[in-house]
Amino acid sequence: AQSVTQLGSHVSVSEGALVLLRCNYSSSVPPYLFWYVQYPNQGLQLLLKYTSAATLVKGINGFEAEFKKSETSFHLTKPSAHMSDAAEYFCAVSDRNFNKFYFGSGTKLNVKP
Amino acid sequence: DAGVTQSPTHLIKTRGQQVTLRCSPKSGHDTVSWYQQALGQGPQFIFQYYEEEERQRGNFPDRFSGHQFPNYSSELNVNALLLGDSALYLCASSLAAREDFFGPGTRLTVL
Numbered sequence: 001a002q003s004v005t006q007l008g009s010h011v012s013v014s015e016g017a018l019v020l021l022r023c024n025y026s027s028s029v030p031p032y033l034f035w036y037v038q039y040p041n042q043g044l045q046l047l048l049k050y051t052s053a054a055t056l057v058k059g060i061n062g063f064e065a066e067f068k069k070s071e072t073s074f075h076l077t078k079p080s081a082h083m084s085d086a087a088e089y090f091c092a093v094s095d096r097n098f099n100k101f102y103f104g105s106g107t108k109l110n111v112k113p
Numbered sequence: 114d115a116g117v118t119q120s121p122t123h124l125i126k127t128r129g130q131q132v133t134l135r136c137s138p139k140s141g142h143d144t145v146s147w148y149q150q151a152l153g154q155g156p157q158f159i160f161q162y163y164e165e166e167e168r169q170r171g172n173f174p175d176r177f178s179g180h181q182f183p184n185y186s187s188e189l190n191v192n193a194l195l196l197g198d199s200a201l202y203l204c205a206s207s208l209a210a211r212e213d214f215f216g217p218g219t220r221l222t223v224l
Contacts, residue, residue, distance in 0.1 A: 004155075036215075043117070043203055043215035044156070090155050100169050101146070101213060103155035 002027045002093045006104035014112045019078040021107045023065075023091030026072065033074040034092040034101070035065055044090065050074060052096075061085070086111045115140070117206050117216035125222045126194050134189040134219045138206030144168075145187040146213055147179060148203040156203055162187055191221075199223045 007022040025031060032051045036044040048059025055067040065076045091104040118137045126132050138145050144163045148156035158171035162181035176192045191198055199222050205213030
């Protein structure tokens, strides 16, 4: 069985500060991992994905995530937050056949001026 | 490319009624998945359609059913609506069941 845990339902950072959103997964087999962003009243947009190539994955809008098998983690980072990054972020896991995406409960990122 | 489109955007129903939601996949995509996103929660996988057949199903009752048409568009049907069915219903499409591209969703309110 697969599951995702996102630590911190709300994260607040100042504009220009480091963004760190945490995601830990549970999977009986090496998974594929994803980060999605959701702006208010919109669907989800794929930020980045890990599919067993490089463990450090770069995505859109300056975000990146590192797959750490020993820590079963896939934390999302961005060196410098922008006001436009304020949104809800979801970590998701699937098996290697892209079956049944399992999403975390989400982390709302607030960026203070 | 219009991306994934869903209709309607908002819907209000009463308990016990039936509802049909519609989804058109991104051009070139052949797989459609449906998700339920309750307020304050992450999306939960309902089912996935590929080649007009239900390929995968999440932990949802039989009141939730679907269909995929030859043009790859899809419908989600929910019978005997409950208050707890109020949620944002997201459709996602993919090519050969790879990562999902999501539509904007249909907001269903059950009164």
